[in-house]
Amino acid sequence: MTEFEEKILRETCKIPLGEVRTYSWLAQQCGRPRAHRAVANALKKNPWPLAVPCHRVIRSSGELGGYSLGRRLKRELIKLEKKAKDMIK
DNA sequence: AAGTAAGAAATTT
DNA sequence: AAATTTCTTACTT
Numbered sequence: 001m002t003e004f005e006e007k008i009l010r011e012t013c014k015i016p017l018g019e020v021r022t023y024s025w026l027a028q029q030c031g032r033p034r035a036h037r038a039v040a041n042a043l044k045k046n047p048w049p050l051a052v053p054c055h056r057v058i059r060s061s062g063e064l065g066g067y068s069l070g071r072r073l074k075r076e077l078i079k080l081e082k083k084a085k086d087m088i089k
Numbered sequence: 090a091a092g093t094a095a096g097a098a099a100t101t102t
Numbered sequence: 103a104a105a106t107t108t109c110t111t112a113c114t115t
Contacts, residue, residue, distance in 0.1 A: 004113070023095055027112090038113035040094045045114090059095065066094030074094095 004030065005042040012043070015056045018085030020078065022060040044068055056081075 007030040015021050023036040032038070043054045046068065055074040059065045067074035 035112045036095050037093060037111055041114060044094050
C-alpha cells in the first residue's frame with residue numbers, strides 16, 4: 001500500500017453521508033489534480049470495501065463509474081444514503 | 090512495458 | 103446536439 005493510496009482512502013472517508021465526489025476531486029485533495037486515473041486504481045483495490053465508502057465516488061460526468069462489489073449495489077447504496085440523509089435532517 | 094472503476098478533446102453521426 | 107473514438111493522465115504491478 002503506497003502513501004498515495006492511503007491518502008485517497010482517508011479522503012474518501014470524509015465524504016459526508018448521502019453525498020458523492022468525483023475521481024478528479026479526490027485527486028485534487030491529494031495534491032495531484034491530474035492523477036484521477038490512479039485514484040480509481042487505488043479504490044478498486046480498497047481492502048475495506050464497506051469501512052471506506054468508495055461507493056460515494058462517481059465520475060465527473062455524473063455516471064456511476066465502477067464498484068468492486070457491483071455497480072448495482074453501488075447505485076442502491078447511494079440511493080439509500082440519500083434517503084437516510086433526508087430522514088436525519 | 091502494460092493496465093486502470095477517468096477526462097477532455099476531436100471526430101463522426 | 104449526442105454518441106463514439108482517440109489521446110493523455112499519473113500511478114501500480
